[in-house]
Amino acid sequence: MKKAQSLLIRFSQVALVLLGATFLVSILIRQLPGDVSLLINPVASEAERASLRHELGLDRNYFSAYWMWLSRMFQGDFGFFIFGGKVLPVLKTAIPPTLQLIFYTQIVALTVAVPLGVTSAYKQGTRFDRFTSTTLFSLSSIPNFGIGLILSLIIGVKIGILPPSGYKPISEGLIDHFRLMVLPVLTLAIAPISTYTRLLRAEMIGALREDYVLLALSKGLSDRRILLRHVLRPSCTTLMTSAALSMGGLIGGALVIEIIFVIPGMGTQLAKAIGMREFLAIQTYVAFIALFYITFNSIIDVLIGVVDPRTRSRRA
Amino acid sequence: MLKNSVGGKIAAAWLGLVVFCAVFGPLLPIAKVGQTFNDGLHVKPFTNCSFMGPLSHDLARTSSTSGTTTTTTPAIEFVTPNDIAPATTAMPSTDTTASEGAGSEDVFTENTAPPMVTSDTIVDAEQQERDRVALLASTQTSERCFFLGTTGEGTDVLSAIINGTRTSLSISLISVFLGGLIGCLLGITSAYLRGWFDRIMLLVFNIILSIPTLVLAFALIAIFATPLNPSDTVADSSRLKVLIASLVIVIIPQLGRIARAAALQWINRDFVTASRSIGASDFSILTKRIIPNVVPSIFAILFLALGTVIVVEGSLSLLGVGLNNGNSWGSLLARNSGDLVDYPHVIYVPVIVIAFTIISTNKLGDLIRASLDKREAKI
Numbered sequence: 001m002k003k004a005q006s007l008l009i010r011f012s013q014v015a016l017v018l019l020g021a022t023f024l025v026s027i028l029i030r031q032l033p034g035d036v037s038l039l040i041n042p043v044a045s046e047a048e049r050a051s052l053r054h055e056l057g058l059d060r061n062y063f064s065a066y067w068m069w070l071s072r073m074f075q076g077d078f079g080f081f082i083f084g085g086k087v088l089p090v091l092k093t094a095i096p097p098t099l100q101l102i103f104y105t106q107i108v109a110l111t112v113a114v115p116l117g118v119t120s121a122y123k124q125g126t127r128f129d130r131f132t133s134t135t136l137f138s139l140s141s142i143p144n145f146g147i148g149l150i151l152s153l154i155i156g157v158k159i160g161i162l163p164p165s166g167y168k169p170i171s172e173g174l175i176d177h178f179r180l181m182v183l184p185v186l187t188l189a190i191a192p193i194s195t196y197t198r199l200l201r202a203e204m205i206g207a208l209r210e211d212y213v214l215l216a217l218s219k220g221l222s223d224r225r226i227l228l229r230h231v232l233r234p235s236c237t238t239l240m241t242s243a244a245l246s247m248g249g250l251i252g253g254a255l256v257i258e259i260i261f262v263i264p265g266m267g268t269q270l271a272k273a274i275g276m277r278e279f280l281a282i283q284t285y286v287a288f289i290a291l292f293y294i295t296f297n298s299i300i301d302v303l304i305g306v307v308d309p310r311t312r313s314r315r316a
Numbered sequence: 317m318l319k320n321s322v323g324g325k326i327a328a329a330w331l332g333l334v335v336f337c338a339v340f341g342p343l344l345p346i347a348k349v350g351q352t353f354n355d356g357l358h359v360k361p362f363t364n365c366s367f368m369g370p371l372s373h374d375l376a377r378t379s380s381t382s383g384t385t386t387t388t389t390p391a392i393e394f395v396t397p398n399d400i401a402p403a404t405t406a407m408p409s410t411d412t413t414a415s416e417g418a419g420s421e422d423v424f425t426e427n428t429a430p431p432m433v434t435s436d437t438i439v440d441a442e443q444q445e446r447d448r449v450a451l452l453a454s455t456q457t458s459e460r461c462f463f464l465g466t467t468g469e470g471t472d473v474l475s476a477i478i479n480g481t482r483t484s485l486s487i488s489l490i491s492v493f494l495g496g497l498i499g500c501l502l503g504i505t506s507a508y509l510r511g512w513f514d515r516i517m518l519l520v521f522n523i524i525l526s527i528p529t530l531v532l533a534f535a536l537i538a539i540f541a542t543p544l545n546p547s548d549t550v551a552d553s554s555r556l557k558v559l560i561a562s563l564v565i566v567i568i569p570q571l572g573r574i575a576r577a578a579a580l581q582w583i584n585r586d587f588v589t590a591s592r593s594i595g596a597s598d599f600s601i602l603t604k605r606i607i608p609n610v611v612p613s614i615f616a617i618l619f620l621a622l623g624t625v626i627v628v629e630g631s632l633s634l635l636g637v638g639l640n641n642g643n644s645w646g647s648l649l650a651r652n653s654g655d656l657v658d659y660p661h662v663i664y665v666p667v668i669v670i671a672f673t674i675i676s677t678n679k680l681g682d683l684i685r686a687s688l689d690k691r692e693a694k695i
Contacts, residue, residue, distance in 0.1 A: 020523035025535070032539055141675040143627040145634050145649075146667030149656060157657050252530030256631045260653075270531070271635055274538035286535060290526045 007302075014298050021290040022283070026066045029279045030058075056280070069283065079280035087281045090269060091288065097167055098258065098265035102250050104185045106243060109192035114239075116193070117200030118227055124205055132197065140194030144253045148187040148260040156183060167263040184261045188253050192246050199242050203235040237304050244300035247293055324683045327676035334673055337481040344475055473665050476648055483556075483644035488625040491560050495567025496618050502568070503575030504610060507583060508602055518576075521569035529566050529624075530631055536562035537637045552641050559638060563625055574617055578610045612688055619681030623674035630670060645670050 044052065050059075057065040072079070078087040116136075120129040139147075156164025162183055168176045207213065208231055216226045255267030262268075266285060273281040506517035524532065541558040582588065588605050596604075630646030632638030639647040645666045652662040 016519065017522045017526050020519065021526045024523060025527070028535060028539055137678070138671075138675055141623065141678055142667065142671040143630055143674065145627075145631055146663075146671060149653060149663050150660075150667065153656055153660055153663070248525070248528040251528040252631070255530055255534070256634055259635060270534070274534065275636065282535065282538075286527060286531060289528060289531055293528060294526050 010298065010301070014294055018291060018294055021294075022070070022287045023062075023066050025283055025286045025290075026069055027062055029283050030062065030065070032277060032279055073284070073287070078284050081276075081278050081281055083276060083278070087284050090281075091284065094264060094266050094269040095288070096169065096265075097263050098251075098254055098267065100181065101184055101188065101254050101257070101263065101265065102247070104181055105188040105192065105250060105254075108185055108189045109196055110239075110243070112189070113193045113196035113200060114232075117197045118204065118232060120197065121201045121204035121208065121231075122223070122227060124201070129201075133201075136194035136197055140191045142190075144187055144191060145256050145260060147190060148184065148257050151183050151187055152261065165260070165262040167261075167265075180261075184257045184263065187261075188250060188257055191249065191253070192243070195242060195246060196239055200235055200239055203238045204231050207231045207235055233307070236307055240300050240304055240307070244297045247296050251289060251293060321679075321683060323679050327679040330672055330676045331680065334481055334485060334676075337478045338485040339482075341478040341481045344478060473648075473662060477645065477665060477669055480644045480648055483639070484626060484629065484646065487556070487560055487563070487629055487644065488622050491563035491567060492618055492621045492625055494560075495564040496571050496614065496621065498564070499568040499571030500575040500610070500614055503572035503577075504579045504602065504606060506572075507576045507579035508598070508606065514576075517572070521573050521576075524565070524569040525573070529570075530628060533562045533566050533628060533632060534635060534637055536565060537632060541637070552639065552643070555639060559629070559632070563628065566628075567621060567625070571614065571617065571621065575610060575614055578613050579606055582606050582609045613685075616681045616685040616688060619677045619684065623677040623681075626670055626674060630666075 053059050057068045060068065069079075076088075078091060080086050081090075116132055120132050123129050152164045155162050163180055164183070166180050168180055170177050204227075213226060213230055216230050221230075254265065255270065257263070258265045258267035259271060266289065270282070270285045270289075272278075273285060502517055506514040527535075537555075537558050540562070541555050583606065588601060591601055591605055626645070629638060629644065630649055633640065633644070633646035633650035634653065636650070638644075638650070640651060641647060649663060649666040649670075652659075656663050
């Protein structure tokens with residue numbers, strides 16, 4: 001009962017934030033200078049423009065215009081492009097590349113960061129530890145567009161073992177798809193690898209001082225078992241929180257990386273829509289980005305409860 | 317704090333250099349190869365530098381004056397964009413009117429005093445042009461050095477970087493300062509007042525934070541810096557204002573949340589309760605007890621935010637909504653990213669400069685945080 005209640009509260013908070021975010025965007029979009037109805041039909045008469053404005057909700061106040069947009073969204077009407085076409089088909093093609101990019105990046109970052117973090121916590125203070133932390137610190141300070149440009153130049157063009165830019169969906173060949181994804185994913189992964197490794201190392205060093213580790217040692221368990229079962233597992237919650245928090249940076253980073261590596265994802269579409277002043281499309285895109293970000297964070301929150309029983313009992 | 321850290325010293329030195337360039341950089345005119353060579357011709361790095369010896373050796377007739385090798389005719393190696401037979405051109409020393417800019421800074425500071433064009437002295441365009449011609453004439457007799465090469469527009473990369481420092485640094489400093497100030501005030505007040513004000517502030521912060529930083533900044537600039545007519549261009553100054561304003565809006569909730577959390581740690585301490593029990597007003601508790609304790613930890617975060625803002629500025633330029641006049645690090649990068657394959661040096665240099673700056677701010681932020689943690693542990 002308690003659990004259902006807390007989930008409900010959590011859910012309503014998420015819904016409130018999401019509504020607020022989309023409302024904010026709808027207010028912002030209305031601040032675009034100039035008459036949008038003139039953009040759609042430059043030779044329209046006064047009456048035609050008035051009816052266009054009415055259809056777009058430009059003659060309403062902020063709240064009723066937002067309500068109109070929201071009810072249309074729930075009916076599956078995701079808006080249209082001023083210069084022709086519906087938003088929905090574009091959205092369908094743009095979401096997979098971005099999601100793949102972010103998903104692969106998280107996987108790569110975690111698979112690299114967990115061993116690195118565990119090893120440097122185990123060997124803390126040694127040359128390996130210092131080398132890893134300095135290297136990661138410096139690498140993560142290079143702006144991701146810089147890494148992207150340089151990687152695509154050196155590996156993609158000068159050495160030429162991987163294609164420098166482009167995108168192919170999985171259906172057009174798995175190997176091609178992954179070959180094209182390697183450079184952008186590598187570019188995006190460097191910052192989270194550094195963050196995760198640092199966090200995991202600090203967290204594990206803290207956990208290694210706990211009494212239960214001493215107990216496990218005196219029981220005669222192997223170092224490996226202690227590290228993985230007794231130290232890594234409780235440290236994972238911080239890692240997961242950090243993974244959720246880094247999502248915002250990753251989405252923002254993906255926008256730039258998509259443009260550098262010519263991937264037809266959300267970033268490319270958003271840039272295009274903003275350039276063309278497709279305000280209906282911008283609203284939908286930003287709403288989807290916020291929806292994804294918030295949903296991911298809530299899922300991680302629930303997952304942390306599953307992984308770490310301590311937080312469960314504390315909450316109840 | 318800096319005593320035991322070599323990295324910290326290097327970071328502080330680099331930031332000092334950056335600040336120095338930001339203050340005095342714009343006194344330096346941006347060196348240009350000249351109008352006649354304007355069609356995407358790049359000068360390679362280290363061209364004609366005295367310590368390396370002239371690289372375009374087939375043209376440079378070297379004669380030694382006071383120990384250093386100088387070329388009598390300033391020789392610059394040009395590379396055609398399609399890389400067929402690198403054409404080498406010597407610039408005639410009489411052709412002064414066609415050239416717009418001046419030579420490299422380390423040369424002219426040795427030879428001539430640079431014309432001090434400060435913001436408070438109003439120099440009309442004619443006078444500036446005469447200064448430039450005079451400067452050019454003086455550098456023509458000595459040696460031109462393109463230490464880091466030039467961009468496709470013939471701008472010397474080194475002087476462009478030094479000139480761009482002021483814009484880049486002031487964008488990040490102003491936006492981090494304003495955003496930090498407003499964010500801290502809101503965060504600390506809401507932590508102190510609690511109740512409905514706190515709840516609303518937190519909701520607003522969460523709403524703004526639910527849109528990723530870059531997406532929000534991108535949308536804000538695109539909306540507020542859009543010209544009425546799509547074919548018009550927006551003036552750089554208004555673009556700059558909108559850029560700073562959107563960065564401030566983006567920073568407020570991030571620092572506000574951190575300041576709120578930091579203030580919450582202090583609000584229930586005994587000394588706060590004590591000063592409340594002796595009848596101190598809310599205002600004096602806030603200013604005398606809480607803010608002095610919160611500010612140092614915010615200070616460390618501000619350094620980290622500085623680095624983030626520099627990256628966001630660059631990203632926005634690359635996305636095509638930031639500055640595009642080549643007058644800041646990010647816009648220099650964005651403007652020349654098309655030349656990446658043939659002339660990578662125009663990309664390497666800004667990236668390395670940005671990376672160094674961010675490493676430095678992060679390092680200093682870390683050091684401040686570490687020294688604060690030590691202080692905290694003592695309490």
